[in-house]
Every structure is written in C-alpha cells, then in structure tokens.
Amino acid sequence: MADVARVAGVSAQTVSRVVNDSPRVDPATRERVEHAMSELGYLPHRAARALRTGRSHTIGVVVATLATVGNSRMLEAVSTAAAARGYALMVVSVTDRAGVADAFARLRAQGADGAVVVNEATALAAGAAPDGAFALVAVDCPGSVPFPTVQSDHAGGAAAATRHLLSRGHHTAWHVAGPASSFAAAERERGWRDALSQAGAPAPPLERGDWTAASGHAAGTRLATRDDVTAVFAANDQMALGLVRALADAGRRVPEDVAVAGFDDVADAADYRPPLTTVRQDFDALGDAAVTALIGALDGAAPTRTVIPARLVPRASA
Incomplete structure (x- = not known):
C-alpha cells in the first residue's frame, strides 16, 4: 500500500479509501491510484485486511436444499450481489435445527462476517441465531426475529394470479400448494384465499405438492377427473408444468378447458406449451436486498423487513 501511495503521489490513507471503495475520493485521484495498483500488481491481502478491520469480507449462505429453483436462483443472486461488493461466499447445507447451529459455528470459525439464511432453512434458524458480531439476514422467514428479513410479496403475487384467473370468467380457481412447512407456500396460499374471499368465490379443496413437476402431475391427475375444475393456480412453475401435462394426458386442453397459472417465472416458462x-x-x-441488509447489520443498523414486489406475467395458459 505504501508503494502504491508513492507511485500515485498520495497518502496511504487515500489508497486505503480507494481499496475500500470509499466515496471520499475524487474520480481523478481514484483513477491515479487504481492505475498505480495495476502497474504494481497490487492486490489487497484478505487475511491482513481482516486482522486490521475485524472483517473478512466473506459471508455465508445457509440452505436446506439447492434442488429447488427458488433456492438455486437465490444463491445465484446473493453470489452476484456479494461479488459486486467485494465479498466472498461460503455455502453450507443444513437439514435440522442442530445443523443450523453447527453451520453458524463453522462459518464463524472460518472467519465469515455473517450469513444469509435462505428460504426453508429460515424456520430452522429462527431459534438458533448466534449472538455477538455475527450478522444474520433471513430470506422468507416466518414469525418475528431479531435480525433483518427479506422476502418476495408472495401473497400479493398469488392474489394477482388468482384475480387474473377469475377475471377470465371462471367460477373459482383451484390451488396446488407447496409444502406445508414452507413460508412461501403458506403466503401464496394466503394470497389465493384472500383473492377468492374478496371476489366472493368459494375456496375449493386444496391440493398439495412438494415443488416438483412430479407432484404437480399427481395433483393434476386428480383434478383432471373433475368437470368443475376450470382454473388452477399452482404455487410454482414446476408444479404447473406437471399439472399441464396431466391435463393433456386426460384430454383436457389448456387454456380452453382449464386455465393454469404458476409462480416464479422460471427461464423456460415462456417456452412451455402453452406459454405459462x-x-x-x-x-x-432479493439477493441485492439481502446482501445490503447484511452489510447494514454489520455496520450496526437496526433490523429491517424488506418486501420485494412480485409481478403477474400473463401468457397463453390463462
């Protein structure tokens, strides 16, 4: 750092500000320092920085599974947001509350500054939160917790999908829900019920899946036998895909006989037949909000609850 300061003609403190992306450096000086860093091949030493600042600029991501689209997309988003802020990432998979406590201990032992707990893992983390300087942010967290939370507006998005189905002239909309243990699934079910109630439409018996296309197909096979099923909202796109195939297997056309809506807007949703x-x-x-909240927590900010809007994307299936 002293060498960079000498070549750039600035103080070591100015070099430190550039390295730490401080706004207190004018653009011309920043450019001069960055040129000197490049010329000298200077790279910040993460371990040395951690000793000096008390932070490793490494964060953990705690997940229950990466098999679902939502979890894998969240991991990608958190990774991108962390990298943009100069943070490295460590991923830990857990299956129970003891596993969450162990994950926190391992992350702290490896020098992580904090962790983002994703989706299904948040229910396990609520009662196993560490104390001290280790910061936490939960994505899709049930209940009240003493750390920041981030979530999509699952209920609002589900209500919008249900209202859209009703607006097409259907008497009601059936629902293929996600797992009973899932916060996102519960919120989407709540949005579906609220929209039906506000429209004065009856709430049919619930079908429940496990986020997979196979569970959507199983639910669709049962629903296809009922002539009164003319519209279905599935709690995610994979279950909607299985549902559409089951309806086709039974000779029921989408959307002519049964309108179908999903949730998530996965990359292939526009290429389903029909487009979903x-x-x-x-x-x-979501990833950006989670990393921002975690860095805020490290800086001593009060816990916040951030809700990201979810938007209806109408296509040919409903």
Missing part, C-alpha cells in the same frame, strides 16, 4: 401465465419473483432484487 405466472408471477415473476425478482431474484436479483
């Missing part, structure tokens, strides 16, 4: 009406989660915004 769905609700888009903004995973990039």
Whole structure:
C-alpha cells in the first residue's frame, strides 16, 4: 500500500479509501491510484485486511436444499450481489435445527462476517441465531426475529394470479400448494384465499405438492377427473408444468378447458406449451436486498423487513 501511495503521489490513507471503495475520493485521484495498483500488481491481502478491520469480507449462505429453483436462483443472486461488493461466499447445507447451529459455528470459525439464511432453512434458524458480531439476514422467514428479513410479496403475487384467473370468467380457481412447512407456500396460499374471499368465490379443496413437476402431475391427475375444475393456480412453475401435462394426458386442453397459472417465472416458462401465465419473483432484487441488509447489520443498523414486489406475467395458459 505504501508503494502504491508513492507511485500515485498520495497518502496511504487515500489508497486505503480507494481499496475500500470509499466515496471520499475524487474520480481523478481514484483513477491515479487504481492505475498505480495495476502497474504494481497490487492486490489487497484478505487475511491482513481482516486482522486490521475485524472483517473478512466473506459471508455465508445457509440452505436446506439447492434442488429447488427458488433456492438455486437465490444463491445465484446473493453470489452476484456479494461479488459486486467485494465479498466472498461460503455455502453450507443444513437439514435440522442442530445443523443450523453447527453451520453458524463453522462459518464463524472460518472467519465469515455473517450469513444469509435462505428460504426453508429460515424456520430452522429462527431459534438458533448466534449472538455477538455475527450478522444474520433471513430470506422468507416466518414469525418475528431479531435480525433483518427479506422476502418476495408472495401473497400479493398469488392474489394477482388468482384475480387474473377469475377475471377470465371462471367460477373459482383451484390451488396446488407447496409444502406445508414452507413460508412461501403458506403466503401464496394466503394470497389465493384472500383473492377468492374478496371476489366472493368459494375456496375449493386444496391440493398439495412438494415443488416438483412430479407432484404437480399427481395433483393434476386428480383434478383432471373433475368437470368443475376450470382454473388452477399452482404455487410454482414446476408444479404447473406437471399439472399441464396431466391435463393433456386426460384430454383436457389448456387454456380452453382449464386455465393454469404458476409462480416464479422460471427461464423456460415462456417456452412451455402453452406459454405459462405466472408471477415473476425478482431474484436479483432479493439477493441485492439481502446482501445490503447484511452489510447494514454489520455496520450496526437496526433490523429491517424488506418486501420485494412480485409481478403477474400473463401468457397463453390463462
């Protein structure tokens, strides 16, 4: 750092500000310092910085599974947001509450500054939160917790999808829900019920899946036998895909006989047959909000609850 300061003709403190992306450096000086860093091949030493600042600029991501689209998309979004802020990432997978406590201990032992706990893992983390300087942010967290939370507006998105189905002239909309243990699934079910109630429409018996296309197909096979099923909202796009195939297997056309809507707007949703009406989660915004909240927590900010809007994307299936 002293060598960079000498070549750039600035103080070591100015070099430190550039390295730490401080706004207190004018553009011309920043450019001169960055040129000197490049010329000298200077790279910040993460371990040395950690000793000096008390931070490793490494964060953990705690997940229950990466098999679901939502979890893998969240991991990608958090990784992108962390990298943009100069943070490295460590991923830990857990299956129970003891595993969450162990994950926090391992992350702290490896020098992580904090962790983003994703989706299904948040229910396990609520009662196993560490104390001290280790910061936490939970994505899709049930209940009240003493750390920041980030979530999509699952209920609002589900209500929009349900209202869209009703607006097409259907008497009601059936629902293929996600797992009972899932916060996102519960919120989407709540949005579906609220929209039906506000429209004065009856709430049919619930079908429940496990986020997979196979579970959507199983639910669709049962629903296809009922003539009164003319519209279905599936809690994610994979289950909607299985549902559409089951309806086709039974000779029922989408959307002519049964309108179908999903949730997530996965990359292939527009290429389903027919293209799927769905609700888009903004995973990039969720990841950015989670990392921003975690850095804020490290800086002593009060816990916040951030809700990211979810937007209906109408297509040919409903």
